[in-house]
Amino acid sequence: MIKLKWYVDPEPTGPYRSFQRRGWPTCYNGNPDKEDCDVLATIVSLNRDGYEGYYARATDLRLKVRIYFKVGGEHRTGLSKEEFSSIAEAKAWLKTFYKNNPQYYPFKEK
Numbered sequence: 001m002i003k004l005k006w007y008v009d010p011e012p013t014g015p016y017r018s019f020q021r022r023g024w025p026t027c028y029n030g031n032p033d034k035e036d037c038d039v040l041a042t043i044v045s046l047n048r049d050g051y052e053g054y055y056a057r058a059t060d061l062r063l064k065v066r067i068y069f070k071v072g073g074e075h076r077t078g079l080s081k082e083e084f085s086s087i088a089e090a091k092a093w094l095k096t097f098y099k100n101n102p103q104y105y106p107f108k109e110k
Contacts, residue, residue, distance in 0.1 A: 002098050002105055003029055004040065006091065008051060021050030025087060027094060029106060038106045040098075041067045043090050046083065059086045065094055069104040 005028045012020035024045060030037030045051075046062035055061060065080040080097075084090040098105045 002095075002102070004091075004095060004098070005029070005031060005037075007032065011053075022052070024051045025091075027091075039068050040106070041065050041094050043087060044079070056087060061085055061087070063087070063090050065090050065097075067094070067097070067104065070106065 006025050007028065008025050009023035011017075011022055024043045026039060026043075027041040028037045029040055042065070044064045044066050046064060061084070063084040063086075064082070065084070067078045067080070069076055069078070080090075080093065082093060084093065
């Protein structure tokens with residue numbers, strides 16, 4: 001079963017928060033706070049800006065998805081060829097990608 005859990009970094013706090021950028025959504029194959037899991041993908045902004053809360057519903061963004069996977073025991077990354085205008089569109093693409101290419105999903109050994 002393919003499980004995708006998305007998380008967003010908390011907003012920066014403290015005296016130097018204006019110098020920090022909030023990370024874009026990251027996808028895991030479990031809950032990183034409660035279990036050992038792998039990073040599957042991150043959403044990447046082509047405008048090189050930090051994540052803002054209102055981007056969750058925006059439809060005029062320039063995004064791609066960076067996928068993390070193993071080939072022959074080596075860690076690799078790949079960037080989607082498609083460009084997305086919303087976070088929901090990028091998430092849907094990743095779900096379809098894993099349905100069509102299950103060999104890239106890190107299934108846990110039982």
